[in-house]
């Protein structure tokens with residue numbers, strides 16, 4: 001939510017002949033909706049929009065509404081996380097949430113818990129560069145601090161996911177992304193080859 | 195367990211997973227089993243491609259105790275342990291210096307925008323106060 005300059009950095013349409021800011025729309029609809037779901041990093045905690053230096057003064061949806069907001073962090077949010085949450089609301093009511101209001105059906109286990117390269121981590125065998133087939137912890141993998149189900153759900157119609165194509169998790173589904181998940185890749189951690 | 199036994203055990207597990215796959219009606223369970231199969235295939239790759247004698251020992255894992263934990267650190271000395279170029283990654287909290295080199299939450303010696311080699315007392319207290327985290331970290335010494 002852009003808040004600087006009264007929200008005029010993000011105009012989503014017009015109402016009564018005047019420009020309608022996202023800020024005004026969220027305040028208006030958010031107060032009246034039966035449920036509010038924040039979809040994606042920017043809505044949940046500011047995400048890329050709120051990255052330093054944040055000229056538009058972006059903040060989370062929850063911080064402009066005085067009510068419970070179901071949080072679906074991710075950059076992007078997986079379609080399954082959103083449709084699954086919506087379907088749960090329609091069919092069974094409120095989904096079980098964790099202490100940061102994320103649905104536990106998607107956000108309960110870290111990437112690291114179910115990563116296919118986990119045995120490399122446990123044995124201390126680490127990739128030194130992208131493309132090495134081992135655990136990417138020393139390159140800066142954020143799988144251990146990111147609770148989400150990418151290893152089993154995968155992306156693009158369940159085809160593959162970052163670690164499956166040898167690139168470390170960048171923690172896009174964790175609060176604080178992107179600033180607090182940087183650096184996304186580090187080549188200066190392992191000892192240089194002699 | 196020797197390499198051959200380990201491989202055989204993994205193959206048995208893979209077989210059991212395949213049998214399970216036939217009998218699980220739900221997509222979520224099937225995805226979990228497929229994911230587990232993926233992990234087991236990596237295990238086999240490891241067993242097959244690494245010389246057992248070269249496998250890193252427990253000394254490299256996150257919970258291993260360091261050889262000595264009585265070293266005294268100045269701020270400058272601590273800053274050298276920033277995890278770069280094969281150096282260990284240490285952080286100080288409340289006067290104690292901890293080793294986070296192989297701590298999973300410290301990928302590339304960084305953690306939520308913080309870097310190893312620093313005194314992170316204030317940051318720790320604002321995010322993790324009251325959580326049982328420090329007890330699990332190996333201690334390497336004290337700040338002077």
Ligand code: SF4
Nearest residue numbers: 112115135136141143
């Ligand atoms: S690649 Fe990342 S998620 Fe996978 S085992 Fe290594 S640190 Fe954990």
